[in-house]
Amino acid sequence: DAKTTQPTSMDCAEGRAANLPCNHSTISGNEYVYWYRQIHSQGPQYIIHGLKNNETNEMASLIITEDRKSSTLILPHATLRDTAVYYCIAYPGGDYKLSFGAGTTVTVRA
Amino acid sequence: GAVVSQHPSRVICKSGTSVKIECRSLDFQATTMFWYRQFPKQSLMLMATSNEGSKATYEQGVEKDKFLINHASLTLSTLTVTSAHPEDSSFYICSASSSAASDTEAFFGQGTRLTVV
Numbered sequence: 653d654a655k656t657t658q659p660t661s662m663d664c665a666e667g668r669a670a671n672l673p674c675n676h677s678t679i680s681g682n683e684y685v686y687w688y689r690q691i692h693s694q695g696p697q698y699i700i701h702g703l704k705n706n707e708t709n710e711m712a713s714l715i716i717t718e719d720r721k722s723s724t725l726i727l728p729h730a731t732l733r734d735t736a737v738y739y740c741i742a743y744p745g746g747d748y749k750l751s752f753g754a755g756t757t758v759t760v761r762a
Numbered sequence: 763g764a765v766v767s768q769h770p771s772r773v774i775c776k777s778g779t780s781v782k783i784e785c786r787s788l789d790f791q792a793t794t795m796f797w798y799r800q801f802p803k804q805s806l807m808l809m810a811t812s813n814e815g816s817k818a819t820y821e822q823g824v825e826k827d828k829f830l831i832n833h834a835s836l837t838l839s840t841l842t843v844t845s846a847h848p849e850d851s852s853f854y855i856c857s858a859s860s861s862a863a864s865d866t867e868a869f870f871g872q873g874t875r876l877t878v879v
Contacts, residue, residue, distance in 0.1 A: 684865060695768070695855045695870035696806070703865070739805075744864040747794040750857065752806040 654679040654742035661757040670727040672756055674740030677721040682744050685716055685723045689736040690755070696739065699725065730760045764790050764860045768871030775846055775878055783841045783874045785856030791836035792858035796868070797829075800853040812839040812856075846878045 657675040664670040676685060686701040700707055700714045702723075707714045713726040727734055739755040765788040775781050785795055793814045798806040810831055811819040818831035828850075830842040839858075843850055855873045859866045 682864065686867065688870075690806075693853070693873070693875070695766075695873045696857075698867040698869065701865075701867060737805075745868075746859050746864045746866045747862040748864070749796065749808060749811060750868050751808055752798075754805050 654683055656740045656742055656753055658738070658740050658753065658756045660754065661759070663759050663761055664727075664730050666732060666760050666762050667729055670730040670734065670758060670760070672725040672727075672738050672740070672758065673722065674725070675722045676740070676742040679720055679742045683742045684745050685714065685720075686741045686743065686745065686750075687712070687714065687725045688739045688741065688752075689734075690739070691733075691736045696752075699738075701745065730758075732760050732762060734758065735760045764788075764858075764869045766856060766858050766869045766871045768854075768856055768874050770874060771872060772875045773877070775876070777847055777878055778845055780842055780844045781846055781876060783843075783854055783856075783876075785839045785841070785858070785871050787837045787858045787860075787869075790858075790860035792839075792860070793836060793862060795833060795839040795856055795858040797831065797839075797841050798855045798857070800855060800873075806855060809841075814839075843876065846876070848878045851876055851878045 687699040688696040690696045716723045737755040795812040797809045812833040814833045820826045833839040857868045857870045
């Protein structure tokens, strides 16, 4: 998997948008950008993934730069339940091994 | 989305005993499952790849004789921690994908908190 770099932590206000950056400058052509999050003492939860186009689902939006070297996960209206560690991972998906970095600890404050 | 279930969610065992953790894909068949371990305040570390009908592939530094993995069916993989010691206390998590194809997300179990006393 290509190495990704994320800020260690960030705070955001409840009800506001949370923008989580990720750098993946060595991403390969067959690797997607996946985002997962892990709420305390639970297994990771899939959020969204994309290859080169921007993606949106009911949880979040993913903005990938044209050169694919970085991306931003957007939580449009953060709630207290969005407090978690967010992992940005570049990998092909499917049965490929998925390796986790340190992630970004996001704390949503009332 | 697809569901992966782990059992038990918590287990406490005595030092020297063995503990089995089950990982089931509830609504899809998984030829490949993965096992992770997570220590407090650390990220998930991949331990091994579990392949249905064949031997598991272990990551460097993971003792295959201590962490026995069996993937006897397309919906069940088990991890047995043999002769457990307090340093094996950790959060164990499994994952699986519903398709071997790329562009498919992995789904994770809820994790098993193992405490060895």
